Amino acid sequence: MATLLATGAAQAADPAAPATAPAADKPATAPAPAQPAGSVARSQLTSAIQNNEPVDKITALANDQTRIYFFTDVRNLGGQKITHRxxxxGKVMTEIPLDVGGSPWRTYSSKTLDPSWTGEWKVTAVDGTGNTLSATTFTYSGKEAAPAAAPAPAPAAPAAAKP
Structure with a gap:
């Protein structure tokens, strides 16, 4: 305590004395880097999962297929949960909570679709605070609604030559 008082007394006696030690006497410390926000590196709809990977990429599905999967490759969310909505x-049909065991972490959910639920679907991956990490849409259509192959065009007649 005497040393502290002596130092304080010396600074009070000499107002020109620096209040703190010069920067050269202290090692520079950089602020700790901010934790990167959680993210989804990849996401896609698929007809199946093999070895924790999607087998294909789907943007449309005929209603003779009733199961679809949403795959997400998650980063920087280890120990947390994400939800596939x-x-x-426009109506939430289901929300599936998924544990994230580490980073990176691959996970997926699936949905069984009723053949009458044709139209536009949206699947969203959200973090524990409700922030959207990834979203994708697909169209679920009746088999009869699938575009038929267009007939081959008739051969074009030769154009008349213009003078």
Whole structure:
């Protein structure tokens, strides 16, 4: 305590004395880097999962297929949960919570679709605070609604030569 008082007394006696030690006497410390926000590196709809990977990429599905999967490759969310939210015509049909065991972490959910639920679907991956990490849409249509192959065009007649 005497040393502290002596130092304080010396500074009070000499107002020109620096209040703190010069910067050269202290090692520079950089602020700790901010933790990167959680993110989804990849996401896609698929007809199946093999070895924790999607087998294909789907943007449309005929209603003779009733199961679809949403795959997400998550980063910087280890130990947390994400949710896959499946929406049909603006209505939440189901929310599937998924544990994230580390980083990176691959996970997926699936949805069984009723053949009458045709139209636009949206699947969103959200973090524990409700922030959207990834979103994608797909169209679920009746088999009869699938575009038929267009007939081959008739051969074009030769154009008349213009003078």
């Amino acid at each position: 499946w929406e049909y015509k």
